[in-house]
Amino acid sequence: xxxxxxxxxxxxxxxxxxxxxxxxxxxMRRLIVETLAEGFAADQPEGIGLAAMDDGAAxxxxxxxxxxxxxxxxxxxxxxxxxxxGRLAVAGTVNDLAMMGAVEPLGLTCAVIVEEGFxxxxxxxxxxxxxxxxxxxxATIVTGDTKVMGRGELDGIVxxxxxxxxxxxxxxxxxxxxxxxxxxxxxxxxxxxxxxARRHALQLEGDLRSDVAPIxxxxxAALAAAPxxxxxxxxxxxxxxxxxxxxxxxxxxxxxxxxxxxxxxxSVIRSVAEMxxxxxxxxxxxxxAVLGVRPDAADAVLAALRAHPLGRxxxxxxxxxxxxxGRVILDTGLGRRxxxxxxxxxxxxxx
Amino acid sequence: MCLGVPGRVVEVRxxxxxxxxxxxxxxxxxxxxxxxxxxxxxxxxxxxxxxxxIPEHEIAETLALYELLLREAEHDIMAADVRGEIGAxxxxxxxxxx
Amino acid sequence: xxxxxxxxxxxxxxxxxxxxxxxxxxxxxxxxREVDHAPVxxxxxxxxxxxxxxxxxxxxxxxxxxxxIMGPGCPVCVTDLPEVDEAVVLAQDGRIxxxxxxxxxxxxxxxxxxxxxxxxxxxxxxxxxxxxxxxARDTTxxxxxxxxxxxxxxxxxxxxxxxxxxxxxxxxxxxxYIPPVMEIVAEMPDSRVxxxxxxxxxxxxxxxxxxxxxxxxxxxxxxxxxxEPLDILAGLVRLVELVRDRTPRVENxxxxxxxxxxxxxxxxxxxxxxxxxxxxxxxxxxxxxxxxRLRDEFAHVDARRRYEIDVRRLWNHAPSALTxxxxxxxIMAGLSAPEHCPLFGKECVPETPVGACMxxxxxxxxxxxxxxxxxxx
Numbered sequence: 001x002x003x004x005x006x007x008x009x010x011x012x013x014x015x016x017x018x019x020x021x022x023x024x025x026x027x028m029r030r031l032i033v034e035t036l037a038e039g040f041a042a043d044q045p046e047g048i049g050l051a052a053m054d055d056g057a058a059x060x061x062x063x064x065x066x067x068x069x070x071x072x073x074x075x076x077x078x079x080x081x082x083x084x085x086g087r088l089a090v091a092g093t094v095n096d097l098a099m100m101g102a103v104e105p106l107g108l109t110c111a112v113i114v115e116e117g118f119x120x121x122x123x124x125x126x127x128x129x130x131x132x133x134x135x136x137x138x139a140t141i142v143t144g145d146t147k148v149m150g151r152g153e154l155d156g157i158v159x160x161x162x163x164x165x166x167x168x169x170x171x172x173x174x175x176x177x178x179x180x181x182x183x184x185x186x187x188x189x190x191x192x193x194x195x196x197a198r199r200h201a202l203q204l205e206g207d208l209r210s211d212v213a214p215i216x217x218x219x220x221a222a223l224a225a226a227p228x229x230x231x232x233x234x235x236x237x238x239x240x241x242x243x244x245x246x247x248x249x250x251x252x253x254x255x256x257x258x259x260x261x262x263x264x265x266x267s268v269i270r271s272v273a274e275m276x277x278x279x280x281x282x283x284x285x286x287x288x289a290v291l292g293v294r295p296d297a298a299d300a301v302l303a304a305l306r307a308h309p310l311g312r313x314x315x316x317x318x319x320x321x322x323x324x325x326g327r328v329i330l331d332t333g334l335g336r337r338x339x340x341x342x343x344x345x346x347x348x349x350x351x
Numbered sequence: 352m353c354l355g356v357p358g359r360v361v362e363v364r365x366x367x368x369x370x371x372x373x374x375x376x377x378x379x380x381x382x383x384x385x386x387x388x389x390x391x392x393x394x395x396x397x398x399x400x401x402x403x404x405i406p407e408h409e410i411a412e413t414l415a416l417y418e419l420l421l422r423e424a425e426h427d428i429m430a431a432d433v434r435g436e437i438g439a440x441x442x443x444x445x446x447x448x449x
Numbered sequence: 450x451x452x453x454x455x456x457x458x459x460x461x462x463x464x465x466x467x468x469x470x471x472x473x474x475x476x477x478x479x480x481x482r483e484v485d486h487a488p489v490x491x492x493x494x495x496x497x498x499x500x501x502x503x504x505x506x507x508x509x510x511x512x513x514x515x516x517x518i519m520g521p522g523c524p525v526c527v528t529d530l531p532e533v534d535e536a537v538v539l540a541q542d543g544r545i546x547x548x549x550x551x552x553x554x555x556x557x558x559x560x561x562x563x564x565x566x567x568x569x570x571x572x573x574x575x576x577x578x579x580x581x582x583x584x585a586r587d588t589t590x591x592x593x594x595x596x597x598x599x600x601x602x603x604x605x606x607x608x609x610x611x612x613x614x615x616x617x618x619x620x621x622x623x624x625x626y627i628p629p630v631m632e633i634v635a636e637m638p639d640s641r642v643x644x645x646x647x648x649x650x651x652x653x654x655x656x657x658x659x660x661x662x663x664x665x666x667x668x669x670x671x672x673x674x675x676x677e678p679l680d681i682l683a684g685l686v687r688l689v690e691l692v693r694d695r696t697p698r699v700e701n702x703x704x705x706x707x708x709x710x711x712x713x714x715x716x717x718x719x720x721x722x723x724x725x726x727x728x729x730x731x732x733x734x735x736x737x738x739x740x741x742r743l744r745d746e747f748a749h750v751d752a753r754r755r756y757e758i759d760v761r762r763l764w765n766h767a768p769s770a771l772t773x774x775x776x777x778x779x780i781m782a783g784l785s786a787p788e789h790c791p792l793f794g795k796e797c798v799p800e801t802p803v804g805a806c807m808x809x810x811x812x813x814x815x816x817x818x819x820x821x822x823x824x825x826x
Contacts, residue, residue: 018567020800027800206375272375277810279504329826333467334678335506336826340819342799380579382608385714395653395706398549398598399577400605403653403712409705416702417469417683420476 025239025341029053048100048170055096055234056163058170065170067102069093070162078126078156081194082210085159086129088286091214092237093163094137098216099173099233099289101223102165105216107142108134111160116151126157137214139163171223173244174251175232181298182256182318183291185218185311186211188241189269189280191287197272206268213287218310222291225304229297235289242281242339244290245328252292255324258339260332264313281330282342292320357405360392368401370394464677471510473682478512480686484693490516490641491688492634492783494627495648496523496811497676503820505678515689518642518783519816521630524598525551525809526781527730532623533557534760536595539621539752540570545588546621547573547581548595555808559763562595578609585618593752597623601651603741604715607722610747621752624741626725627651628659633736635667639784642669644688649675649703654719656711660699668697675703722747731805732778771796777804780813787814794818 020027037050044050047065048058056069071092078085094105110130114123134140190211197208215235223230232252236244241263249256258281265280273280287310293301298316305311328339358372363381368388370379377396381388384401388394394401481489493499499519502508511517521527534557540546546562553563553572566572571590575581578594585592596606603624610620627648634640647660652673660671670691674684684702691698701707725738743751752758774792779785787793787806797803799815806812 208375268375271372275372275375275377324826329821330506332504332506334465334470335509337503337506337509338819338821338826380577380605380608382612383604383712383715383718385712395650397650398602398605399579400608402601402604402650402715403706405705413464413680413703413705416704417473417679420473420683420686 023238025243048172052172052174054173055099056102058100058167061166065102065167067097067100067165067167067170068162069096069100070160071096072158072160074155074158075195076155077195077198078122080198080210081208082191083212083286084126084129085157086126087133087212089159089161090130090133090137090139091212091286093161094133094139094214094216095235095286095289097163097165098214098219099171099235100167101169101171101233102167103216103220103223105137105139105163105165107164108139109160109162110141110144111146112144113147113149113154113158115149115154115156118157123157126159133214137216139214139216169228171230171233172251173232173234173248176248176252176254176256176292176320177231177294178254178320178322179295180231180254180292180320181295181316182245182258182320183293183298183302183305183314183316184236184241184264185215185222185289185291185305186287186313187264187266187269188236188285188288189265189273189283191285192240192283193269193272193278193280195284196276206272208268208272211285211287213310215287215289215310218305218308219289221304221308221311222301225300226293226297229294229301230291231294232292233289236285238284239342240280240282240284241290242279242328242341245339246326246341248290248292249320249328250326252320253325254320254322255326256318256320256328258318258328258330260330262315262317264315264317279339281339295319357393357395360388360390360394362390363388368394370396370401372396464675464679465505466679470507470678470682473679473686474507474510474512477515477682477686477689480689480693481512481515484514484689487514488516489514489643489689489692490518491644491646491685491692492518492520492642493646493648493674494520494522494631494634495646495651496526496809497650498522498646498648498674498681499813499816500811501676501678501681503816506820506826507678507681509826511685515685517646517685519780519813520634520642520783521730521733521781522627522648523781523806523809523811523813524602524625525555526777526805526812527625527630527733528552528555528597528623528805529729529731530556530558531729531760533561534559534763535753535758536562536593536621536623537565537763538758538760539593539756540565540572542756544591544593544756545571545573545584546593546595547575547584549576549597550574551809551811552595552597554802555805556802557763558760561808578605582609582612582614582618585615589617591617591619593756594618594620595623596620599625599627599651600719600741601648601654603723604654604719607718610722610743610750611718614750619750619752619755620743620747622723622740622742624723625730626739626741628655628663629725629736629738630730630733631663632667633733634782635663635669637782637784640782642783644670644672644692646681646684646688647671647673649673649680649706652701652703652707652711654712654715656709657699657701657707658709659711664697664699670697671699673699673701673703673707675706730781732781734778771803775804777806777814780806787817790814 021031046060058065058067073089194208194210234244305314330339358370360368361371362369379396380400386404393405395403562572581594657673672684672688723741726740726742727737728740730736748754776790802808806814
């Protein structure tokens with residue numbers, strides 16, 4: 001019960017599903033816990049399952065782990081600077097597997113639902129993209145499904161991909177410990193801003209492109225550089241680095257301090273974000289990971305990341321502390337403040 | 352109210368300017384700015400309109416003004432009417448430039 | 450940011466130099482201690498100042514003996530319920546309502562524009578008044594521009610109103626005018642404000658001399674400051690110096706953007722199109738001359754005169770019990786801080802805001818909730 005004894009709007013169950021339930025934040029987690037995952041907890045096989053709400057599930061098979069993950073892709077526009085829905089569908093799933101420590105995908109499924117009237121040529125373009133991305137990741141599509149819905153019953157196309165891979169050790173997103181260093185594999189804010197510029201027709205001219213890419217091989221290099229030293233991993237997709245760190249900090253029961261001057265941000269992203277009143281920390285990435293690393297191994301892991309083409313801008317950006325559990329503190333170089341958690345897609349402000 | 356962002360004019364087409372904001376270009380209207388604006392000028396943008404032309408020399412002057420504040424604060428009170436003289440005198444010892 | 454970037458980057462980056470910022474903070478600490486009483490309280494009246502203070506974490510380096518209070522400087526927060534209701538009704542009646550993004554989630558009496566959008570109403574988020582006009586050109590449907598913001602933003606609306614407008618376009622003005630509310634705050638019996646930091650961008654339009662009469666009348670200093678960290682810190686140093694010396698005057702610490710007379714061209718356009726009108730600001734009751742409304746010569750583009758807007762049909766909802774507890778008004782007047790509100794961070798959070806201060810990105814409560822307020826970091 002609240003301080004005033006009054007019922008909070010947040011306590012009242014939403015009877016209608018709205019866009020905020022898909023935004024990746026608190027509202028979505030509540031929907032999952034209360035409605036979608038409800039009742040399945042008792043029947044989970046050994047391993048990391050629904051309760052963990054991690055990037056995927058890890059099921060024990062003999063002395064190894066079978067990691068499974070699934071994702072549905074509804075991105076708009078379907079073609080954007082730097083990529084398209086096909087590339088996103090493959091990279092997203094390959095990356096979720098990699099975030100659990102499974103860097104060699106065994107196979108991907110691909111289920112496509114297409115709206116009547118969709119252009120064949122665009123479907124081919126998407127297919128080529130998926131093929132190319134699979135090649136980069138060393139993955140392949142092993143089975144799929146195809147459905148067509150009537151005009152107006154679906155918005156263009158929806159792609160679901162499921163991935164499976166083995167891992168010898170699973171890296172949860174909840175494994176951070178005080179003292180661990182936090183590394184990001186490259187620049188932040190690229191994907192979300194590229195899409196936002198297109199979606200809101202922001203009439204900006206500048207090199208904004210998505211970073212969408214499969215990073216399983218990059219992650220493999222990091223894990224090999226310091227076996228056992230990577231304690232937690234997550235890909236900062238919806239909600240950005242802020243969301244990923246908040247979740248990791250909360251689950252791991254630590255606090256996080258980030259050093260703003262150390263954050264790799266492209267200057268064009270910095271400017272556009274500032275113009276729109278947005279924070280790069282809240283903007284989605286689709287080709288990056290954040291890693292928690294034991295302090296004595298941080299430099300080795302950083303070197304391994306930077307040696308890889310996708311990790312040239314990797315950086316150590318912060319560390320974990322015992323205080324301020326679940327919170328992310330930003331040291332701006334001038335002072336300190338909290339990084340807020342943002343619900344829903346950030347709307348550009350007036351400027 | 353919002354943080355107006357400064358940018359550099361790249362091109363002028365009638366009442367509209369193409370402005371470069373640190374690597375991103377955007378159109379800004381010139382209807383309300385009170386001075387002629389041409390390529391190379393800095394302007395302050397607010398909700399799609401340039402509200403002021405920022406003279407380059409003012410930037411250096413502002414920074415110098417702030418330096419002055421620091422020196423004053425370091426060396427106790429100096430009356431406002433003396434500041435003009437201070438501005439003209441060579442710098443007294445102050446914090447090392449980092 | 451690296452030194453290299455600072456040196457070769459655009460001029461504005463030089464106003465974020467950490468070393469200079471720390472030096473100014475130390476100077477501010479020194480001068481605050483020199484004042485003959487404690488604490489020293491000063492107020493700024495600009496959401497963007499608070500945003501900048503919060504974003505750069507400046508509150509952790511401000512001296513303990515200095516209260517920097519945020520006053521009613523968030524235009525979204527002070528937009529009153531009936532004004533939001535007018536926009537809601539227009540959208541419900543089938544018009545396209547174009548609005549700046551911040552206004553979408555502001556609660557009206559019964560609903561916000563975002564609620565109307567979820568129910569099928571057509572709300573278009575725009576970044577400029579000019580964009581709203583373009584929208585009207587691309588459709589045959591009626592487009593109403595819900596014009597929010599202070600006088601700096603009103604200048605843009607005025608420029609657009611003076612241009613060629615398509616017949617399906619009209620303006621619903623919710624613009625506000627800041628100088629009158631500074632008077633109200635200065636006259637509040639509980640007010641402890643000893644000096645004001647004035648908003649640099651508004652002053653870029655109005656000029657700084659506009660504050661001379663205020664200073665003479667209320668005998669408190671006003672310093673015009675910009676929005677970069679160094680601008681704010683330097684502005685505060687100068688303001689506290691004036692408080693210390695008991696010198697009521699106006700000083701311009703933002704010469705690169707502000708002149709004594711301001712932008713006459715913009716002022717001319719503004720006052721050709723708008724006149725002031727007394728009205729309610731959310732939480733502050735009546736502010737004489739606090740609202741900007743379209744002059745009679747612009748009646749033809751005034752949504753209030755073009756349409757019948759019946760907001761009473763939205764008023765059959767009893768105000769929520771929570772809104773009775775909300776202290777946004779006191780917070781906006783600088784009399785209380787968010788932490789004093791029993792709802793802050795509990796029932797009232799950005800996803801479920803009770804008061805407007807939690808809705809707007811420039812609202813005190815929202816900023817404190819997001820960045821940690823007076824954090825012990």
